[in-house]
Amino acid sequence: MSDQSQHLFSSRPSARRRAESGVAWIFRLATYIILLAGVVVFGDIVIKGSRTVFQSEFPFINVAFLTEAPKSLYVFEHEGEHYEMADDDFRDFRESVEAQALAAGEPAPELKAKTYVYSAGGIFPNIVGTILLVVGSMTIALVLGVASAIYLNEYAKQGAWVRFIRLAILNLAGVPSIVFGLFGFGMFVIFFGWNVSLMAGWFTLAFMVLPVVITASEESLKAVPMGFREGSLALGATKWQTIRKAVLPYATPGILTSSILGIARVAGETAPIMFTAAYVVRDKLPWQVEQAMDFFFQGVMALPYHIYVVSSKIPQNEYSERVQYGTAFVFLAIVALIATSSIILRNRLRARYRW
């Protein structure tokens, strides 16, 4: 009789088994490398950014950073003391120093300050600008995208022409965002004469995410069972009634899911807005307009463009780094917030329109 421990299914070492575990390790390693990269990137931004956004005293959040406009930082020595002040504080300080000197009958001391642009104050106008850009462009992209997906999937006669349109849309998805920026500049800013404005930015960004929205909407429409359409039509519904009542509600969760990816893209891209919608600085907030129409034709400040400007357009120093990382942190938080609310909305709809 053979060895007790050997049985019919007992394992024997072989090249096949070694290859098996080797391959599994390669895949595992690849995944962990990606995970590591992600952790490093996010960790860096969160750690450095939270130094700007949070503080150790009450109210623990750096309110000024979130509610004020960017200001220049003045760094100077006065009577042996080191000061860091935003430009308006500096002006007040200088005036009071000059007034004191005048009262004492002495010549006013000159305050020799180093200035660092955008390193004081906050990023409130940028937050507002980015939110406006996201909301407007996603609205346009969803309306146009869902409409054309409905046309392509429900109305158009399937054939060479529709296949060509689909191909064109897919190709659009591969166009670099800077090209969309140039297109928007030529089309909306110059040709339509909208100047650098919210409108121009909205449409440029909308065109950039349209391929994603259309493709995803078509997929979601296709996923709705044919039986719903047939059941509805057989009851004497028109095509549009069928789409509105028996197709679209069930496609909406899928459409939203993919649009969430679009949100992150629209919020984050710098290239499409740098020629079309973004200002380096703007004193007025978007709602400080004289006429309602002016609202649509004003440029705005935006978070990603601010990071770009602060990181590349001014000499680097310890003060600008605070702003860069703080802005990046806030940016991530806002994208996460918008995405989370879309996911919650999506899940609500999904629970309601499940099949």
Add this chain to the structure above:
Amino acid sequence: MDSPASSSSTAPGVAPAVPQSSRTETTPTLIDIQNVDFAYGDTKALHDITLQIPEKRVTAFIGPSGCGKSTLLRCLNRMNDLIDGAKVERGSIKIRDIDIYRPDVDVIELRKRVGMVFQKSNPFPKSIYENITYGLRLQGESNKARLDEVVERSLRGAALWDEVKDRLHTSGLGLSGGQQQRLCIARAIAVAPEIILMDEPCSALDPIATAKVEELIHELKEKFTIVIVTHNMQQAARCSDGTAFFYLGKLIEYAETQTIFMNPGNPQTEAYVSGRFG
């Protein structure tokens, strides 16, 4: 293209166009199909079909898979319009003497009068109540009392009322397969059609649920004209009055159900109904 509205026997070859009834009562023709050729793009699915379907009776379409039963059925409410490239190439289909493929025919009106129940039950993922009222709401009916009444009447008509009357506002998908199919029948009769087309309505159901639906079909023919496609010979024998046997896109034989099963006039029909092929 047009042929006389109710010629008694125009089909060439073996098929008499009207089931030869031994019964004395004759019901008037409701659907008159004359020399219909139908094609999906380049592939012909129906060849020269001529048959008359009488009012308030159950007519069964039988035949092996792919012979064109569903195709003909879907011609009757123009569901085939949904398929690109599919069209009636020749002949006419008249309902109450009106050619339903005339350009001035409104398919919406047609489908209100010709309801359909599908092979795979397809209730909407809405409540039972909303499923039943779907068709009426489309037509703009919003009177609550009237809708309530129609819901009860349709569910009773589909022999489902007692099972669901306490859960009208729960999802239609929560019902069993057989109940879902009866819900679809209730949904179809809620818009008060004249004709109900059923494409293998029991093929996904167990014997008990099937028996219920068959019983229901028996009751429904008091009020509706029913055309049913089935693969189940016993079912055709049990619940239809007239039976049409199709093979490879052609109508081989159309007669009283009894005749088809007991005394078929065509050897192919005999082979099929006795289970020797198909």
